[in-house]
Amino acid sequence: MTDQTANEMESTSSMAHNGLVISQTNETLPEGVHLPIYMDNHATTPMDPRVLEAMLPYFGKIFGNAASRNHQFGWEAEQAVDLAREQVAKLIGCTPKEIIFTSGATESNNLAIKGIAEMYREKGNHIITQVTEHKAVLDTCKKLEKQGYEVTYLPVETDGLVSVEKLKAAITDKTILVTIMYANNEIGVIQPIAEIGKLCHEKGILFHTDAVQAVGKIPVNVQTDNIDVLSMTAHKIYGPKGVGMLYVRRRNPRVQITEQINGGGHERGMRSGTLNVPGIVGLGKACEIAGDEMVAETARLTELRDYLKAKFENVLDYIHVNGNMDHHLPGNLNMSFVHVEGESLLMGINDIAVSSGSACTSATLEPSYVLKALGLGDDVAHSSIRFGLGRFNNKAEVDYVSDKVITVVQHLREMSPLYEMVKEGIDLSKIEWAAH
Ligand SMILES: *Cc1c(COP(=O)(O)O)cnc(C)c1O
Numbered sequence: 001m002t003d004q005t006a007n008e009m010e011s012t013s014s015m016a017h018n019g020l021v022i023s024q025t026n027e028t029l030p031e032g033v034h035l036p037i038y039m040d041n042h043a044t045t046p047m048d049p050r051v052l053e054a055m056l057p058y059f060g061k062i063f064g065n066a067a068s069r070n071h072q073f074g075w076e077a078e079q080a081v082d083l084a085r086e087q088v089a090k091l092i093g094c095t096p097k098e099i100i101f102t103s104g105a106t107e108s109n110n111l112a113i114k115g116i117a118e119m120y121r122e123k124g125n126h127i128i129t130q131v132t133e134h135k136a137v138l139d140t141c142k143k144l145e146k147q148g149y150e151v152t153y154l155p156v157e158t159d160g161l162v163s164v165e166k167l168k169a170a171i172t173d174k175t176i177l178v179t180i181m182y183a184n185n186e187i188g189v190i191q192p193i194a195e196i197g198k199l200c201h202e203k204g205i206l207f208h209t210d211a212v213q214a215v216g217k218i219p220v221n222v223q224t225d226n227i228d229v230l231s232m233t234a235h236k237i238y239g240p241k242g243v244g245m246l247y248v249r250r251r252n253p254r255v256q257i258t259e260q261i262n263g264g265g266h267e268r269g270m271r272s273g274t275l276n277v278p279g280i281v282g283l284g285k286a287c288e289i290a291g292d293e294m295v296a297e298t299a300r301l302t303e304l305r306d307y308l309k310a311k312f313e314n315v316l317d318y319i320h321v322n323g324n325m326d327h328h329l330p331g332n333l334n335m336s337f338v339h340v341e342g343e344s345l346l347m348g349i350n351d352i353a354v355s356s357g358s359a360c361t362s363a364t365l366e367p368s369y370v371l372k373a374l375g376l377g378d379d380v381a382h383s384s385i386r387f388g389l390g391r392f393n394n395k396a397e398v399d400y401v402s403d404k405v406i407t408v409v410q411h412l413r414e415m416s417p418l419y420e421m422v423k424e425g426i427d428l429s430k431i432e433w434a435a436h
Contacts, residue, residue, distance in 0.1 A: 188332025197226025
């Protein structure tokens with residue numbers, strides 16, 4: 001079966017949900033569109049073929065342990081790791097010695113926050129973070145609270161940005177660490193990192209940032225941004241899953257971290273365990289490509305994102321963007337389609353991989369805590385979609401996705417008595433619904 005016929009077969013599927021039936025019978029897909037379309041690049045990214053190519057030898061002939069100091073096999077592995085260390089360091093403006101390889105950003109965040117909390121316990125027990133952090137930061141902070149640490153969870157403004165003034169006011173003489181993410185993975189807002197870092201340095205407080213969504217996408221420099229500790233991961237920048245790193249500043253100030261995994265003393269004693277050489281090679285290559293292509297990629301993705309946004313805004317009413325668009329990641333668009341039932345919307349576009357404003361917890365569909373932190377109601381959060389554009393998306397896909405979403409939103413609204421009432425000017429919040 002050729003790609004083309006496979007696509008045609010997939011596109012003749014019909015979906016039924018809540019009475020909604022959308023058929024795409026015999027639709028011929030435009031050039032550049034293959035279903036399903038992946039537009040969820042904040043969750044993970046496909047590997048860049050150039051990254052895969054760089055990694056392959058290290059699954060085969062070059063299999064040595066980078067810690068084997070007395071033979072050729074070890075040296076070759078070590079050389080590859082050294083090169084990767086340089087590639088990563090170059091992208092964020094640090095020295096290779098300041099890079100600690102880990103299994104990914106979840107581990108990096110754990111190591112940074114727990115490692116600093118433990119090391120600086122004598123100095124104080126207070127940590128400041130904010131409510132829209134990734135769970136890898138929030139859950140780590142919660143764990144520390146159980147161990148006697150105090151954590152301040154700053155609110156965000158309605159545009160998703162954290163207030164530096166509120167941060168300043170939260171600092172006490174017990175504060176040892178501030179951890180604020182560089183860019184948010186749901187709403188794409190970029191926090192005032194350099195300003196926060198400067199404040200922390202003035203106060204003698206360490207500053208960690210979860211920079212997973214920022215590194216490789218926008219310029220990040222640990223010197224000009226005043227960052228002491230930084231987490232990142234390969235699989236969000238077209239590298240492999242299961243490998244990441246933690247930057248730990250060595251000068252002005254020299255940051256110390258208590259190791260969380262004990263063993264052979266790898267990575268300057270901060271993270272024991274035989275290095276994942278192929279993964280690290282992939283991380284390095286992904287960083288190199290991201291650095292080389294950042295300017296062009298940012299321009300291309302910003303244009304595609306703005307085009308997607310404009311298509312919605314030209315046709316649909318009762319929609320709005322979430323997150324400050326002036327401080328925003330190029331490939332992110334988080335949009336609420338008000339007066340549409342979220343689950344039906346997602347069912348209607350199930351040949352497109354995007355994320356919704358709902359998080360599947362054990363049994364129920366919970367609204368996203370990030371969107372709720374902006375002040376969105378549960379309904380609006382559920383009817384929100386995160387479009388995550390990436391390196392391998394094209395304009396034809398953006399057209400397909402926008403047309404499809406528009407069709408489904410219009411269709412759902414046509415069937416919605418609530419939307420009819422809104423159109424007639426009735427304020428839904430003032431209605432007294434009969435109990436039943
Ligand atoms: C994906 C992500 C993480 C987790 O990274 P892993 O390498 O998958 O553990 C942490 N923080 C943010 C902001 C992310 O988007």
